Amino acid sequence: MKLLDIIKSANANLLRNKGRTFLTILAVFVGSFTIILTSGIRTGVNSYIDTQMNNAGGENVLEISSSAMSEAMEGSMMGGSSAPKKYDPSRSPISTTGMAITGEQLNKARKINNIESVSPFIMTRMTSMIPIGVAIKYAVGVNGEKYEFDVRSSIDGVNLDIREGTKLDNQTKERQIAIGMDYVAAFGFKDDKDAIGKELTIYVLDRGRPGKLVPIKAKIVAVLNKSILTMSGGSVNDSLARAMLDAASQNLQDNFRQMYTMATAQLKPNLSDAELDKIKDQLKEIGLSGMTAEEEVGMIKAFFDAIILVFTIFGGIALLAASIGIINTLFMAVQERTREIGLMKAMGLGRSKIFLMFSIEAISLGFWGSALGVGVAYLVKMILNPLAADTFLKDLPGFNLMKFDLVLLLLLVALVMAIAFLAGTLPARRAARKDPIEALRYE
Amino acid sequence: MNEKPILAAKRLTKIYGKKSLEVKALDGVNLEINRGESMAIIGKSGSGKSTLMHILAFLDTPTSGVIEINGKNATKLKTRQVNRLRNRRFGFVFQQFFMNARDTVLNNVMLPLKIAGIRKSERKRRAMEVLEIVELTDKAKTRANDLSGGQKQRVCIARALVNNPAVIFADEPTGNLDSVTGAAVENLLFKLNKEKGITLIIVTHDADLAARCDRQIYLKDGKIIKSPVSSGVKTVSPPGKRGVKKGGRI
Numbered sequence: 001m002k003l004l005d006i007i008k009s010a011n012a013n014l015l016r017n018k019g020r021t022f023l024t025i026l027a028v029f030v031g032s033f034t035i036i037l038t039s040g041i042r043t044g045v046n047s048y049i050d051t052q053m054n055n056a057g058g059e060n061v062l063e064i065s066s067s068a069m070s071e072a073m074e075g076s077m078m079g080g081s082s083a084p085k086k087y088d089p090s091r092s093p094i095s096t097t098g099m100a101i102t103g104e105q106l107n108k109a110r111k112i113n114n115i116e117s118v119s120p121f122i123m124t125r126m127t128s129m130i131p132i133g134v135a136i137k138y139a140v141g142v143n144g145e146k147y148e149f150d151v152r153s154s155i156d157g158v159n160l161d162i163r164e165g166t167k168l169d170n171q172t173k174e175r176q177i178a179i180g181m182d183y184v185a186a187f188g189f190k191d192d193k194d195a196i197g198k199e200l201t202i203y204v205l206d207r208g209r210p211g212k213l214v215p216i217k218a219k220i221v222a223v224l225n226k227s228i229l230t231m232s233g234g235s236v237n238d239s240l241a242r243a244m245l246d247a248a249s250q251n252l253q254d255n256f257r258q259m260y261t262m263a264t265a266q267l268k269p270n271l272s273d274a275e276l277d278k279i280k281d282q283l284k285e286i287g288l289s290g291m292t293a294e295e296e297v298g299m300i301k302a303f304f305d306a307i308i309l310v311f312t313i314f315g316g317i318a319l320l321a322a323s324i325g326i327i328n329t330l331f332m333a334v335q336e337r338t339r340e341i342g343l344m345k346a347m348g349l350g351r352s353k354i355f356l357m358f359s360i361e362a363i364s365l366g367f368w369g370s371a372l373g374v375g376v377a378y379l380v381k382m383i384l385n386p387l388a389a390d391t392f393l394k395d396l397p398g399f400n401l402m403k404f405d406l407v408l409l410l411l412l413v414a415l416v417m418a419i420a421f422l423a424g425t426l427p428a429r430r431a432a433r434k435d436p437i438e439a440l441r442y443e
Numbered sequence: 444m445n446e447k448p449i450l451a452a453k454r455l456t457k458i459y460g461k462k463s464l465e466v467k468a469l470d471g472v473n474l475e476i477n478r479g480e481s482m483a484i485i486g487k488s489g490s491g492k493s494t495l496m497h498i499l500a501f502l503d504t505p506t507s508g509v510i511e512i513n514g515k516n517a518t519k520l521k522t523r524q525v526n527r528l529r530n531r532r533f534g535f536v537f538q539q540f541f542m543n544a545r546d547t548v549l550n551n552v553m554l555p556l557k558i559a560g561i562r563k564s565e566r567k568r569r570a571m572e573v574l575e576i577v578e579l580t581d582k583a584k585t586r587a588n589d590l591s592g593g594q595k596q597r598v599c600i601a602r603a604l605v606n607n608p609a610v611i612f613a614d615e616p617t618g619n620l621d622s623v624t625g626a627a628v629e630n631l632l633f634k635l636n637k638e639k640g641i642t643l644i645i646v647t648h649d650a651d652l653a654a655r656c657d658r659q660i661y662l663k664d665g666k667i668i669k670s671p672v673s674s675g676v677k678t679v680s681p682p683g684k685r686g687v688k689k690g691g692r693i
Contacts, residue, residue, distance in 0.1 A: 002560045009557075018543065343541045346502055348530025349558045350523065436502050440541065 028369020087146035141187020165205030208251025214353030342439025362424020447514030486662035534603025591622030
């Protein structure tokens with residue numbers, strides 16, 4: 001039997017039970033479509049980032065932040081909704097002081113070899129997640145108990161998950177605070193309602209006079225639901241954040257008052273990796289960490305890739321389930337066609353050809369499923385890309401949400417076909433091994 | 444007879460099952476079938492007649508003994524050669540037809556040619572040729588399922604014929620047919636035997652059909668026995684002349 005005839009026969013056989021074939025193909029489609037779509041988005045995002053990188057030409061620019069900043073960011077993300085901790089004088093307070101870059105540090109950085117200039121970002125408004133330059137020792141409610149307390153700024157547009165009370169107001173002069181639900185009882189309030197409108201005293205370290213604390217009174221306007229965004233503490237409005245910052249730095253000299261969240265350093269062009277590493281090491285010595293644009297993008301890419309990986313794994317699991325479907329479909333086909341297999345063997349069709357015929361049925365299922373996935377993904381791309389460009393990617397011209405890499409697509413289709421083939425070997429082997437006499441006797 | 448027999452079986456034994464439970468389906472069968480001969484294998488169910496046919500057709504292998512084709516030992520043939528032999532030299536007709544019911548008559552008839560790897564136009568030409576012999580040219584595009592029993596068996600004969608075989612094995616070819624259509628199918632088989640010189644090996648219960656063959660082989664408990672009836676029709680009778688044997692308990 002010729003290969004072309006075998007392929008034709010295999011596909012004709014698939015059409016004999018259209019419903020079953022369609023459902024099996026659908027299962028393959030779901031898996032491949034998921035993978036194609038996520039890889040399409042990945043290619044789209046990566047190619048946009050790459051173009052941006054090339055345009056920026058950010059080879060000799062170093063983003064500078066304080067070393068403590070990144071650690072604190074990670075810490076706040078991980079330990080988000082931990083229970084209120086009693087104040088322990090032997091432990092150092094959660095310090096946000098170290099998170100800022102001081103003017104002094106910048107001056108030191110300017111002296112590092114190969115750095116041409118350093119310019120800080122100056123924030124006109126408090127927009128960082130954590131008020132920079134403040135260290136809260138503890139906070140006290142109505143029962144006089146001291147608790148560790150950490151705060152972040154409330155940012156306009158970010159909705160807090162409020163259980164009780166009203167939103168924080170960044171326009172008012174009133175010093176407002178929203179506390180996590182666990183702190184209601186800890187600070188000695190009867191319930192959420194009871195806490196609203198009450199006063200909380202926050203003790204902030206005076207950075208100009210070591211060991212001295214400045215009490216700042218704040219009005220509780222809201223109780224927040226537990227979530228990863230509420231740190232072990234609460235959120236503050238702008239005027240409270242400013243008050244804390246002022247209190248912490250009131251006794252500092254002007255030079256030390258300067259606080260920056262970030263800075264960029266212009267480097268001499270064409271530095272080697274070793275020279276770059278040396279600069280980073282020197283920055284580390286003065287408590288700063290430097291990152292090239294490439295590294296920064298790398299971090300974003302790594303984070304994004306992790307999400308894509310999860311979806312790809314989902315797609316992979318769907319494909320695994322689909323291949324079990326292929327096995328099942330083919331086992332049923334072998335069962336149904338036992339006599340036919342017997343007849344063909346009696347007429348001199350060899351084992352390998354029978355095996356090939358059923359394998360090709362499996363491969364065809366894989367092919368049609370993944371081809372359908374490619375087709376529908378293209379359709380989705382055609383609809384979604386302009387839609388995205390008009391809405392959430394409006395501010396990012398040239399950003400195509402999805403982009404397909406033809407080689408990658410072909411590779412995926414080939415991979416799915418290979419998986420389908422592997423799944424088909426089991427039933428195909430059973431078909432090939434059938435004894436023609438037994439098969440012809442089969443009722 | 445100078446010519447070597449087209450098929451010969453020597454001390455053929457087939458044993459099924461394990462030692463304590465073994466069943467001898469064939470027990471030292473010796474047989475020679477000459478080219479162009481028509482031969483009936485007769486026996487009760489369980490006598491080993493189907494096993495004998497399967498072994499002669501290389502669908503089954505004997506436990507011991509030798510099969511010769513044209514005087515050459517064929518027991519040691521490779522699977523590939525056996526497949527080729529069945530495809531090119533043998534034709535099969537079964538009681539239950541075994542057709543792809545949803546496929547057309549033409550496609551069913553072309554199947555052996557497809558297996559042989561012959562190209563499509565040639566397949567079609569040869570299939571139409573044999574359909575003409577069985578007088579079913581007008582049914583070529585009909586689905587096999589829509590045919591009557593007699594027509595189905597004629598399609599099967601066409602299918603057996605399409606590879607221009609030397610031997611046709613027929614396993615109860617008229618078993619599922621009424622006497623009129625059965626007779627038509629019989630006539631067709633014997634016509635092919637006479638006109639094309641195709642060797643015919645028929646396994647049957649039907650005494651009338653068996654009697655039309657040149658030679659009858661009676662099997663009992665895996666052994667060839669003499670005719671169970673007195674009228675002795677073991678010798679070669681001239682083709683076309685009806686055998687006398689009647690009313691056998693077969």
